[in-house]
Amino acid sequence: MSTSDEEQVPRAILKHADSQSSETVAKPSTKTMQQLLNEIDQVKIDAKESIKTLEKVDTRPKKAIANRDRLIEGQRSIKTLTERINDLEQQMNTMTKESNPNWSIKQFDKSKQNALKTLSDLSNKLKQVDQHLEKATETMSGNTQPLSASTVS
Numbered sequence: 001m002s003t004s005d006e007e008q009v010p011r012a013i014l015k016h017a018d019s020q021s022s023e024t025v026a027k028p029s030t031k032t033m034q035q036l037l038n039e040i041d042q043v044k045i046d047a048k049e050s051i052k053t054l055e056k057v058d059t060r061p062k063k064a065i066a067n068r069d070r071l072i073e074g075q076r077s078i079k080t081l082t083e084r085i086n087d088l089e090q091q092m093n094t095m096t097k098e099s100n101p102n103w104s105i106k107q108f109d110k111s112k113q114n115a116l117k118t119l120s121d122l123s124n125k126l127k128q129v130d131q132h133l134e135k136a137t138e139t140m141s142g143n144t145q146p147l148s149a150s151t152v153s
Contacts, residue, residue, distance in 0.1 A: 036092055050129075
């Protein structure tokens with residue numbers, strides 16, 4: 001994979017995450033459990049791809065400066081994915097058995113519990129990767145203009 005190909009991956013992830021985020025917000029909150037589980041599966045795939053890519057970004061001081069754009073895009077994609085995860089977590093927390101009459105109570109509770117655990121695990125992994133990227137941006141702040149929250153937002 002060439003350097004330009006590696007730089008394109010986070011952009012693709014960011015674009016996909018942005019489009020998914022706006023779709024999630026635009027949909028009504030009367031989703032079925034299966035619809036939420038499908039969305040959680042998709043955010044899980046997106047997050048794992050993003051994590052895999054961003055963990056490979058070289059954050060050593062000399063390389064961090066060269067990878068500045070990738071680091072910024074990575075932080076943006078993490079923010080977008082985290083927002084999607086938080087939204088899905090809220091929707092899952094408000095999900096009731098009554099809105100899903102075809103599910104047994106045991107199956108519903110187990111699925112809800114597993115989904116919330118998956119979202120929590122993804123959120124924690126994204127926080128770890130964000131800290132990894134944050135260290136690199138701190139390194140750059142001594143050599144270039146600092147990356148502020150407004151730059152990442």
